[in-house]
Amino acid sequence: MSATEDFKSSSCRDYGQHEATLPGQQLAWIRSLRGDALEQFKTHGLPLGGDEAWKYTDLKALNRRTFEVASQAPAIEPQQARTQSLIEAPCARLVFVDGLFARALSSASLPVGVSVASLAETLQTDAAALEGRLGQQVEIAQPGFSALNTALMADGAYICVHRDTPVSEPIELLFLSSGSPDRAAHVRNLFVLESGASAVVVENHAALGDGAYFTDIVSEIFIDEHASLQHYKVQRDGVQAFHFAGTHIRQHRNGHYVAHTVDLGGRLVRNTVSASLAGEGAECTLNGLYVASGRQHVDHHTRIDHLVPHAISREQYKGVLDGRARGIFSGRVVVHPHAQQSDAQQAHDSLLLSDDAEADSRPQLEIYADDVKCSHGSTVGQLDDDALFYLRARGIGLEHGRELLVRAFAAGVVAQMQFEPLRARLDQLVGEKLAAANLSGTR
Amino acid sequence: MLSIKNLHAQVDGKQILNGIELEVKPGEVHAIMGPNGSGKSTLANVLAGRDNYTVTDGELIYEGKNLRELAPEERAREGVFLAFQYPVEIPGVSNIYLLKAALNAQRKHRGEQELDAIDFIALVKEKMKLVEMKEELLYRSVNEGFSGGEKKRNEILQMMVLEPKLAILDETDSGLDIDALKVVAQGVNSLRSKEHAVILVTHYQRLLDYIVPDYVHVLAQGKIVKSGGRELALDLEKRGYGWIDQPDNAKSATVGAGS
Numbered sequence: 001m002s003a004t005e006d007f008k009s010s011s012c013r014d015y016g017q018h019e020a021t022l023p024g025q026q027l028a029w030i031r032s033l034r035g036d037a038l039e040q041f042k043t044h045g046l047p048l049g050g051d052e053a054w055k056y057t058d059l060k061a062l063n064r065r066t067f068e069v070a071s072q073a074p075a076i077e078p079q080q081a082r083t084q085s086l087i088e089a090p091c092a093r094l095v096f097v098d099g100l101f102a103r104a105l106s107s108a109s110l111p112v113g114v115s116v117a118s119l120a121e122t123l124q125t126d127a128a129a130l131e132g133r134l135g136q137q138v139e140i141a142q143p144g145f146s147a148l149n150t151a152l153m154a155d156g157a158y159i160c161v162h163r164d165t166p167v168s169e170p171i172e173l174l175f176l177s178s179g180s181p182d183r184a185a186h187v188r189n190l191f192v193l194e195s196g197a198s199a200v201v202v203e204n205h206a207a208l209g210d211g212a213y214f215t216d217i218v219s220e221i222f223i224d225e226h227a228s229l230q231h232y233k234v235q236r237d238g239v240q241a242f243h244f245a246g247t248h249i250r251q252h253r254n255g256h257y258v259a260h261t262v263d264l265g266g267r268l269v270r271n272t273v274s275a276s277l278a279g280e281g282a283e284c285t286l287n288g289l290y291v292a293s294g295r296q297h298v299d300h301h302t303r304i305d306h307l308v309p310h311a312i313s314r315e316q317y318k319g320v321l322d323g324r325a326r327g328i329f330s331g332r333v334v335v336h337p338h339a340q341q342s343d344a345q346q347a348h349d350s351l352l353l354s355d356d357a358e359a360d361s362r363p364q365l366e367i368y369a370d371d372v373k374c375s376h377g378s379t380v381g382q383l384d385d386d387a388l389f390y391l392r393a394r395g396i397g398l399e400h401g402r403e404l405l406v407r408a409f410a411a412g413v414v415a416q417m418q419f420e421p422l423r424a425r426l427d428q429l430v431g432e433k434l435a436a437a438n439l440s441g442t443r
Numbered sequence: 444m445l446s447i448k449n450l451h452a453q454v455d456g457k458q459i460l461n462g463i464e465l466e467v468k469p470g471e472v473h474a475i476m477g478p479n480g481s482g483k484s485t486l487a488n489v490l491a492g493r494d495n496y497t498v499t500d501g502e503l504i505y506e507g508k509n510l511r512e513l514a515p516e517e518r519a520r521e522g523v524f525l526a527f528q529y530p531v532e533i534p535g536v537s538n539i540y541l542l543k544a545a546l547n548a549q550r551k552h553r554g555e556q557e558l559d560a561i562d563f564i565a566l567v568k569e570k571m572k573l574v575e576m577k578e579e580l581l582y583r584s585v586n587e588g589f590s591g592g593e594k595k596r597n598e599i600l601q602m603m604v605l606e607p608k609l610a611i612l613d614e615t616d617s618g619l620d621i622d623a624l625k626v627v628a629q630g631v632n633s634l635r636s637k638e639h640a641v642i643l644v645t646h647y648q649r650l651l652d653y654i655v656p657d658y659v660h661v662l663a664q665g666k667i668v669k670s671g672g673r674e675l676a677l678d679l680e681k682r683g684y685g686w687i688d689q690p691d692n693a694k695s696a697t698v699g700a701g702s
């Protein structure tokens with residue numbers, strides 16, 4: 001590695017080294033998808049200043065680092081994977097380690113009418129199923145990680161729920177990081193819900209070590225007519241980890257997408273979501289909860305396009321920030337001309353537990369239709385002193401009272417999760433994180 | 444039980460209490476009346492230990508302990524209870540959880556076993572009947588979306604479950620209809636015994652028809668300007684507060700208190 005090498009050049013070098021062996025390269029359309037993306041990445045690179053979409057998230061420190069992809073998945077004991085799982089009952093589970101599929105750790109108790117597979121394997125065996133979907137929903141001609149991911153995508157989950165198949169059992173995607181320093185993982189997911197299908201997907205990012213590793217994820221999600229997806233994304237990366245996730249959704253008529261994103265780990269975390277509401281009656285719900293302490297930085301950046309009339313979008317993000325942590329929510333809602341009776345709401349509420357923590361909200365409504373209902377609200381607050389005194393006046397100690405109030409704030413998000421078996425586990429994880437974040441506080 | 448001497452206190456830097464004297468013995472019920480803004484709630488909050496209420500001078504001795512040195516939760520565990528004039532809504536913390544945590548904090552402090560779930564529920568249900576509260580409210584967030592009357596009943600329920608040695612009720616009667624008022628009175632009267640004392644802050648004498656106080660004190664401009672028996676409340680009702688001496692020339696300020 002030369003002294004002048006930076007993130008971009010080392011990523012391009014990675015591409016050069018692995019190009020031939022990346023999955024799907026036997027196919028012309030994949031070769032051109034990757035090739036175009038690499039050109040875009042070379043042109044735009046990382047947003048290192050002046051880019052509105054990255055106003056609050058500084059990537060200069062990342063840019064000084066170099067990362068390398070794993071050539072094969074490090075060996076992990078099944079027990080290590082099991083303890084990180086969020087679902088107790090047997091279910092379809094794909095496990096990836098440092099971004100590479102670990103077949104031995106995965107289980108395929110699949111309901112009929114569903115395909116759940118490694119994307120890399122699908123590119124070898126059934127690439128036709130992916131053509132026309134893969135790469136279609138993500139914009140790569142801009143600075144950031146979408147182009148890089150598209151060029152270097154190594155593996156991830158391909159889920160297809162076939163027409164009129166309702167699947168109530170969850171599908172868990174467990175992305176384990178070994179925690180090796182300087183390791184890069186380029187994860188690519190593709191979820192297709194054919195018309196009338198429904199599914200519950202739990203995307204679970206966990207770490208086995210605390211090195212400064214890098215993960216970028218691009219998920220493309222297609223929700224056809226009358227289909228619905230509950231998408232849970234739980235992120236517990238290591239304290240030094242970089243985590244960049246882009247989730248890009250296209251929803252057709254009466255297609256419903258509900259996402260719950262829970263961020264507890266990572267040093268620098270960015271969740272980008274873009275949803276295109278392309279059919280009447282589409283409903284998109286984005287709920288987020290993050291608990292950040294120390295120097296954690298969690299950035300939520302969403303864009304929802306109401307392309308047609310009568311679609312609904314709901315965004316509700318909540319953050320608890322301690323230490324010197326920073327939380328950002330930028331929510332853009334674009335109501336296109338003719339998209340009458342669009343109904344969009346967004347809210348970002350954050351709770352600051354220390355004087356050095358910081359929260360920013362940037363709602364942006366762009367409305368080009370006249371008959372719409374759009375609202376946004378944001379609050380930044382401290383713990384309610386009156387509530388705390390009330391609890392203490394009933395004999396509840398200061399620490400316990402603070403903990404109760406913070407947990408109550410966070411619990412609202414978890415309580416809204418429809419998939420019940422996940423709630424208790426998440427309450428517990430959130431509680432552990434809050435306890436670790438030292439609620440005695442520095443206020 | 445409680446001895447207040449020369450109590451001076453500020454709220455957020457503003458001087459509100461100007462030398463309160465009050466002696467409360469076990470078994471007594473003291474009513475504190477007085478015009479709006481005279482400092483009744485300030486006194487109640489000072490006793491409960493609210494943060495921004497600062498005692499600048501005087502003594503607060505409760506059961507031989509210096510209250511000024513105790514945190515609000517320590518006072519509560521020692522048996523001081525404040526029924527809030529404006530009960531606080533706490534979304535996300537259930538009413539039943541609060542009751543249980545409060546009771547167990549107190550029991551633990553006294554070195555007693557925590558109540559198990561079955562005994563606890565039985566206790567709560569028994570008390571709920573007396574305050575005529577809908578059971579459903581137990582499982583809702585503390586005071587969230589409760590009507591004014593439900594909030595006050597909830598305060599009384601908490602008081603009855605905790606059985607404080609010293610209960611301070613800050614205008615628990617305000618805004619209540621007669622039925623609710625009777626419930627409050629019943630709650631207080633059920634607590635009334637040799638061991639328990641009550642300070643009733645009220646604006647109206649109406650409540651005192653149902654809870655007959657041993658002493659009535661009139662607070663004006665942060666001082667007790669008149670004390671007497673039950674008949675003082677009736678006088679106040681008839682004649683208003685105008686005839687009461689103002690603190691500057693109040694020689695009889697502490698008459699009756701502690702006698």
Ligand SMILES: Nc1ncnc2c1ncn2[C@@H]1O[C@H](COP(=O)(O)OP(=O)(O)O)[C@@H](O)[C@H]1O
Pocket residue numbers: 454455457459477478479480481482483484485486
């Ligand atoms: N937080 C505060 N900051 C400044 N002044 C206050 C505050 N709270 C109450 N006060 C003032 O203290 C005085 C006494 O108030 P309070 O004790 O509530 O009276 P009461 O309960 O008798 O109506 C009033 O003049 C009121 O305006």
Ligand SMILES: [Mg+2]
Pocket residue numbers: 483484485528613614
């Ligand atoms: Mg008052």
